[in-house]
Amino acid sequence: MHPILKLIAQRLALSILLLFAASALIFVGTQILPGDVAQSILGQSATEQSLANLREELGLNEPALTRYFSWLGGVMHGDLGTALTNGADIATSLGSRLSNTMFLAFWAAFISVPLAIFLGLLSVRYRDRWPDKLISAVTLTSISIPEFLISYILMYFVSVKLGWFSSVAMINDSMSFGEKLSAIALPVIVLTLVVLAQMMRMTRAAILNVMQSAYIETAELKGLSSFNVIAKHAFPNAISPIVNVVMLNLAYLVVGVVVVEVVFVYPGMGQYLVDHVSKRDVPVVQACGLIFAAVYIGLNLVADVVSILANPKLRHPK
């Protein structure tokens, strides 16, 4: 087998193992939390009698291990089960939430990734001159302000004062594509501002690192324009670290946007997970956890594979 294929196969196998470990960890985590789903559902209005009745109905009297394995067995057959709290089919509710999250993440990435790389290239080109300093200042400022604050500021000026976009980014199936895009405009801007700085600075640093190399000097001595040197000679050799940071930020766009979702009332995975964690609804938490873990592991896998492919030592084994 080609060493690259072998490496990829190993990574895949490891990823699946990781997923199992993640699901076990999540389950243990939810068991450690105080209270159970029955207690959480009934909240302040719980009585001994109604608690006992609800526990019986939800099968909480079974041992924890039994519940974990019966859940795992279901997942193996593609059955995510039903939520303990409201009896909704998990796959159905998760499906629409996941596609919403992906929709938001996609558009945020669609804008932020090319923009970050372009800005990174630009700041290398004008290193230590005013465009570089301006880009750094703006992106660093935006990443230093908490997400919720940027959100509120945008909401106040763009939505309440100017009335351009809606402050409630609630999308649903009856909306047209254009309406959906307009609805998510504000969260996309916030997310772009949040992830831009890291990707842009990594691009800048990685390329600057390569710029020290002897072959860049050769290219410069050949008389190539400085943008050509950066884009054609330096950038390809800096791909690996850039892809790594891009993937990390993409993962963040899928699994880390709870605050933005809450503020803009966006029906994505984050809020869904938080609600179910606070209600101790283990099957849903497990399912969300698995998906999040899969996204993280998958994107890291992609980053690894790209790094491997970009590495001539591995591409041409001796």
Add this chain to the structure above:
Amino acid sequence: MNDELKYLLARTAQGKYNRRAFLGKAGALGITAVAANTMLSSAAHAAGPVRGGTLSIGLGGGESTNSLDPAAATSQVIFNILRQSGENLVNVSPSGEIDFRLAESIESTADAKTWSFKIRKGVEFHNGKTLTPEDVLATLERHSNEESKSGALGIMQGIESMRVDGDSVEVTLTTPNADLPFLMADYHLVIQPNGGMDDPTAGIFTGPYAITVNEPGVRYVGERFANYWDDSIGHFDTVETLVINDATARSAALQSGQVQMINQVDPNVAGLLDRSPGLSVRNVSGRGHYVFIMHCDTAPFDNNDLRLALKYAINREEMVEKILSGYGSIGNDIPINAAYPLFDDTIAQRTYDPEKAAFHYKKSGHDGSPIILRTADGAFPGAVDAAALFQQSAAAAGIPLEIKREPNDGYWSEVWNKQPFCASYWSGRPVQDQMYSTAYTTGADWNDTRFFNDTFDGIVLEARSELDLVKRKALYSEAAMLVRDEGGVICPMFNDFVEGVRDDIAGWEADPNLEMMNGFAAVKCWKA
């Protein structure tokens, strides 16, 4: 006001003339925007309800774990959805009277032990099925069943037997209860086909709006139900309810006009929000109250002098001013206020008195070790700050309070009703009896102060079966004094319901029962 403006005002109120154009004309005549808006909303009221349009409501207090099963309803959003789409046998009106809904009339035997609810004819469920007394009976049975997990189980436990009697449902109680009709207004007791035994979460009810979109934790849509029996309510064609848990996002949505009504306006910003154009903040003093509860059977709180010391050591005015920003009223260490019928307003108001506090503290013989008060932001809005204020005012009386901040998560299962001294809230009940028998009588499920007092139990029981209102009021006054002077509850304040309403909505009325006009905002308002 000149005749033209009067005419335009009437036309605008009926929705036949452009609102902005009217405001423009009014402005040209030197009438301020605020005055013009006030004129418009009173004219809209006078013009009476208008049919049609869409209402969007932004509500805090909903989760993606919610279901439409009335028995499991605990969130604010589901409460509102049930009010929009479902109906009880009766409602309690804003003035505290019985408003007959699915029950046409109610009769009781002289001893208030057997009650007969005559069920309205010609009422249809959203799925086309006609309402029968059997449906009502099944609903009541589902909530009172021993296997029930209903939130109404507590109030349904005094029932001995139930049966259908012709057009009526007859309920026989184990002990007399003059307030039984009020209990039937509890929002869990929404009547469902076959009592919801088949599919409790189907969302099939008899109310003015039929649910067409049910996305838990996101949004709900109700369409006006064409065959609804009562033409006088349910004016909108469509009601959309958005779950907006973030308070800032909620007020932004109201300001930008994406929603026309919101609940739970943060008292700290209510004044500012009220100054925004096109909307107003409304507040109603209700029965909800914020409390610090002490277990009367656990040391050191088993000493009445220590309890009194703590009651004198809290500064109620300061709490209302700083925690509620004035959107509330001071409490008197009883869970009852003027929003209740039969409230005795002659009971003297307890005030902050460091000297009396110090006197009782000394008399209690407490060893001077810190008294631990547990609190969390989730106990009530501002609970952590309120505890800090309490700590300061108690320190001035020489009482050492130690604040222990608990996580919101698990507060109701791990701290409340378990730890001897903690912060909590009650949203109140329609009648005094229910409040007392839910949380203060010896056998009550939620006796979170561990107040076991035979005299008190006897008084509440006697008042429950007393049909003479004067005698009843006297009994409740006695009960209140016992709770105030011997009970374990420190009740510094009653919180208002603070809500935001845009000017293009008419029909808002103050309802002290529960938030959002007792949940009936969408049912009773109309588009101005």
